[in-house]
Amino acid sequence: MEKVIDIEDRIPTxxxxxxxxxxxxxxVLILLFFIVLAxxxxxxxxxxxxxxxxxxGAKLADKxxxxxxxxxxxxxxxxxxxxxDIEKQLLNDEWVKEAHVKRNWLQxxxxxxxxxxxxxxxxxxGTYYPLLENGKRFEQTGNDxxxxxxxxxxxxxxxxIHRLVEQLAQLKPEVLALISQVNTNNNETNPNAVKxxxxxxxxxRAVVQTLAEKLNYYPSIVAQIANLEKGVIDLEVGSYYxxxxxxxxxxxxxxxxxxxxxxxxxxxxxDEQQEE
Numbered sequence: 001m002e003k004v005i006d007i008e009d010r011i012p013t014x015x016x017x018x019x020x021x022x023x024x025x026x027x028v029l030i031l032l033f034f035i036v037l038a039x040x041x042x043x044x045x046x047x048x049x050x051x052x053x054x055x056x057g058a059k060l061a062d063k064x065x066x067x068x069x070x071x072x073x074x075x076x077x078x079x080x081x082x083x084x085d086i087e088k089q090l091l092n093d094e095w096v097k098e099a100h101v102k103r104n105w106l107q108x109x110x111x112x113x114x115x116x117x118x119x120x121x122x123x124x125x126g127t128y129y130p131l132l133e134n135g136k137r138f139e140q141t142g143n144d145x146x147x148x149x150x151x152x153x154x155x156x157x158x159x160x161i162h163r164l165v166e167q168l169a170q171l172k173p174e175v176l177a178l179i180s181q182v183n184t185n186n187n188e189t190n191p192n193a194v195k196x197x198x199x200x201x202x203x204x205r206a207v208v209q210t211l212a213e214k215l216n217y218y219p220s221i222v223a224q225i226a227n228l229e230k231g232v233i234d235l236e237v238g239s240y241y242x243x244x245x246x247x248x249x250x251x252x253x254x255x256x257x258x259x260x261x262x263x264x265x266x267x268x269x270x271d272e273q274q275e276e
Contacts, residue, residue: 072111204232205235
């Protein structure tokens with residue numbers, strides 16, 4: 001036979017449960033009230049203002065420039081802007097490849113800029129304009145740039161400059177660092193011919209279309225002729241080397257490089273006619 005519990009015996013237990021539930025609801029409401037109050041006080045206080053802005057990656061333009069473009073500054077609200085909007089503003093400049101904005105805890109902002117790589121300088125108007133790997137020219141004035149990339153001299157025409165920059169951007173960093181100067185060497189036969197002066201003393205002649213493909217083998221070519229005197233490395237058609245003092249005697253050393261950069265064969269030819 002089941003035991004029957006009188007309803008009067010259940011009432012105290014039910015009252016306790018109802019009281020606990022009421023207390024819990026009350027505590028939750030109090031907590032929510034204080035959280036909302038704290039948030040409101042935070043947004044109304046100086047603790048919600050930007051205290052520090054850090055800019056990383058600025059090389060072409062200075063940090064102050066990017067701060068001005070971002071429109072962010074200490075004292076403004078940490079939450080009064082959208083990160084996406086600031087990043088779009090920073091990307092408006094042609095020399096900016098990537099832009100990232102991040103809130104750091106409660107009072108700091110970090111702006112990280114990735115600029116397009118500088119591959120050359122264009123000489124003009126008594127100054128040097130950096131040429132970027134995306135083919136654009138950095139034309140901000142008032143900045144002194146060190147000559148840490150090849151200088152274009154006598155190179156004209158936007159298309160030619162753009163194609164040449166594209167080729168330089170494909171070079172291995174160690175090869176690009178060896179180029180001191182790029183001059184035009186065009187003629188009726190080949191209007192796209194260029195002449196490069198290297199930091200190690202050699203002169204290279206090439207054409208724009210195949211410049212990167214052939215010049216990337218430059219270190220292995222130089223290694224083959226290291227015991228010879230400095231001279232001209234002609235990459236326009238094949239791969240030929242001529243010492244400077246034999247330039248007009250047409251003493252050519254035919255150099256062919258395999259895919260891995262090692263010499264396949266070497267043939268020496270000399271014109272019948274030589275200067276007396």
